[in-house]
Amino acid sequence: MNEEISNIRVRFAPSPTGPLHIGGVRTALYNFLFARKHKGTFILRIEDTDQKRFVPGAEKYILDALNWCGLTPDEGPDMGGEKGPYRQSERKEIYLSFAQQLLESEHAYYAFDTPEELDEMRNKMKASGVLSPTYNSITRSSMQNSLTLGMDEARKRIDSGDSYVIRIKMPRNQEIKFNDKIRGWVSVNTNHIDDKVIYKSDGMPTYHLANVVDDYLMEITHVIRGEEWLPSAPLHVFLYQCFGWSSKMPVFSHLPLILKPDGNGKLSKRDGDRLGFPVFPLNWRASDQNEIFSGYKEQGFYPEAFVNMLAFLGWNPGTEQEIFSLSDLISEFSLDRVGKSGSKYDYEKTKWFNQQHLRLKSDSEIFETITELDNSIVEKFSREYILQVISLVKERAIFDLDILKEGSCFLFNEINFDDSAVNKKWNPAFIPHLKSLSDKLFAINEFAEKNIERVFHDYLQQHNLGLGKIMPMLRIATTGRLAGPSMFRSLEIMGKEKMLNRITEAIDTIKNG
Numbered sequence: 001m002n003e004e005i006s007n008i009r010v011r012f013a014p015s016p017t018g019p020l021h022i023g024g025v026r027t028a029l030y031n032f033l034f035a036r037k038h039k040g041t042f043i044l045r046i047e048d049t050d051q052k053r054f055v056p057g058a059e060k061y062i063l064d065a066l067n068w069c070g071l072t073p074d075e076g077p078d079m080g081g082e083k084g085p086y087r088q089s090e091r092k093e094i095y096l097s098f099a100q101q102l103l104e105s106e107h108a109y110y111a112f113d114t115p116e117e118l119d120e121m122r123n124k125m126k127a128s129g130v131l132s133p134t135y136n137s138i139t140r141s142s143m144q145n146s147l148t149l150g151m152d153e154a155r156k157r158i159d160s161g162d163s164y165v166i167r168i169k170m171p172r173n174q175e176i177k178f179n180d181k182i183r184g185w186v187s188v189n190t191n192h193i194d195d196k197v198i199y200k201s202d203g204m205p206t207y208h209l210a211n212v213v214d215d216y217l218m219e220i221t222h223v224i225r226g227e228e229w230l231p232s233a234p235l236h237v238f239l240y241q242c243f244g245w246s247s248k249m250p251v252f253s254h255l256p257l258i259l260k261p262d263g264n265g266k267l268s269k270r271d272g273d274r275l276g277f278p279v280f281p282l283n284w285r286a287s288d289q290n291e292i293f294s295g296y297k298e299q300g301f302y303p304e305a306f307v308n309m310l311a312f313l314g315w316n317p318g319t320e321q322e323i324f325s326l327s328d329l330i331s332e333f334s335l336d337r338v339g340k341s342g343s344k345y346d347y348e349k350t351k352w353f354n355q356q357h358l359r360l361k362s363d364s365e366i367f368e369t370i371t372e373l374d375n376s377i378v379e380k381f382s383r384e385y386i387l388q389v390i391s392l393v394k395e396r397a398i399f400d401l402d403i404l405k406e407g408s409c410f411l412f413n414e415i416n417f418d419d420s421a422v423n424k425k426w427n428p429a430f431i432p433h434l435k436s437l438s439d440k441l442f443a444i445n446e447f448a449e450k451n452i453e454r455v456f457h458d459y460l461q462q463h464n465l466g467l468g469k470i471m472p473m474l475r476i477a478t479t480g481r482l483a484g485p486s487m488f489r490s491l492e493i494m495g496k497e498k499m500l501n502r503i504t505e506a507i508d509t510i511k512n513g
């Protein structure tokens with residue numbers, strides 16, 4: 001295997017048949033990391049030869065998703081490059097000459113079979129006990145093709161406008177071997193490979209031909225793609241042999257599957273909505289449908305957390321470290337540490353990654369994002385005050401939006417008393433204590449966390465009161481809830497006027513309500 005790591009060129013080659021699902025983004029990510037790590041080139045190639053499956057908007061979605069994740073290609077349809085065009089539909093003319101080359105070297109042949117004739121062959125084979133019949137080195141001898149009709153007759157039929165395809169001619173009983181970087185040696189007997197269509201009469205190549213020709217012409221050194229393409233790899237290796245390009249064959253790496261959280265199957269596009277989490281990086285709405293599929297971006301995930309999570313679905317650094325920025329991933333990533341077995345997707349863990357990345361952000365970075373989410377707070381409060389609230393509630397947040405929720409009693413003047421907290425812990429018998437405690441706190445000169453804490457505890461001691469009686473009432477009165485960050489720091493940030501007003505209001509509202 002070619003182990004030399006120089007002039008690396010890798011490609012991410014999605015088909016624009018719909019939005020990119022997280023498995024596709026992971027493939028793009030591993031290609032990107034591998035390229036950046038080895039100072040190579042990351043190429044985006046749009047494989048749109050199957051016009052029937054083309055979905056408008058899908059290509060733009062792919063590019064937007066890559067950009068959001070920070071995986072911007074070096075060469076591609078929008079950014080150009082020396083080996084373009086990068087959209088296969090714009091390379092149509094290129095493929096015909098390669099298909100002809102295979103016809104001339106007798107590695108391929110024309111076939112004219114109609115859908116009915118193909119069905120008839122399959123039915124006959126099934127009747128004679130073949131479970132999954134294919135067009136192959138045995139069945140082709142009884143079909144309508146240039147091998148059975150002769151080349152002259154075949155050309156006549158083509159000239160008279162008959163519809164045809166070009167099929168690869170798989171040899172009988174040969175071993176095709178290649179060394180996959182993740183799976184090791186893979187060996188398949190050609191008897192198990194059918195004579196795949198490589199070129200269609202609509203003038204379009206099929207995936208196999210276009211993919212191999214483009215990898216060769218674009219000088220791709222490493223093919224890193226999902227496990228679902230492993231069954232196609234022997235045919236691709238065979239095509240390299242037919243063209244005489246074996247010495248230029250890329251190193252193959254077939255990535256493990258991403259599995260459903262609740263079973264063993266592959267995580268599918270439908271699982272997200274079924275299980276309540278997104279499977280797409282960005283929201284997706286097909287032009288002909290009303291349904292919107294949710295995306296990580298719109299759910300409030302940071303791209304760096306999403307990418308960090310994806311990196312771990314199949315790869316690990318071999319250490320305990322889990323939190324990586326994109327540039328840390330670039331320096332640590334290696335295909336040697338990509339496993340063979342599938343990784344289960346875990347939504348809770350994805351949220352955990354977001355929480356960890358949120359904690360890495362500075363308060364002023366979070367200030368920028370939350371004021372974008374709700375600009376009204378900058379009109380009401382000073383930047384300094386908002387920064388104090390951010391630092392107070394940051395530890396309790398998973399998303400930026402949680403900062404606004406957790407900090408709502410500081411950032412919005414109205415507070416709503418949580419009914420269950422009131423039912424559980426609001427005891428009218430202690431209202432006189434709450435009142436005189438608040439007077440004592442209000443009298444503090446330097447209204448700071450430490451002093452508040454001291455006065456609070458002194459009061460409890462003097463009156464022989466347990467913490468569990470008065471603290472929850474103080475919390476409910478000033479924040480509306482029972483859970484929250486440090487009470488004393490919360491009061492300091494709130495200020496003593498607001499504290500006193502809230503306690504007075506709470507006593508009134510809760511008593512009357």
Ligand code: GLU
Nearest residue numbers: 013014015047211225229
């Ligand atoms: N067009 C294929 C896809 O949609 C590319 C497979 C490959 O990378 O060879 O995933």
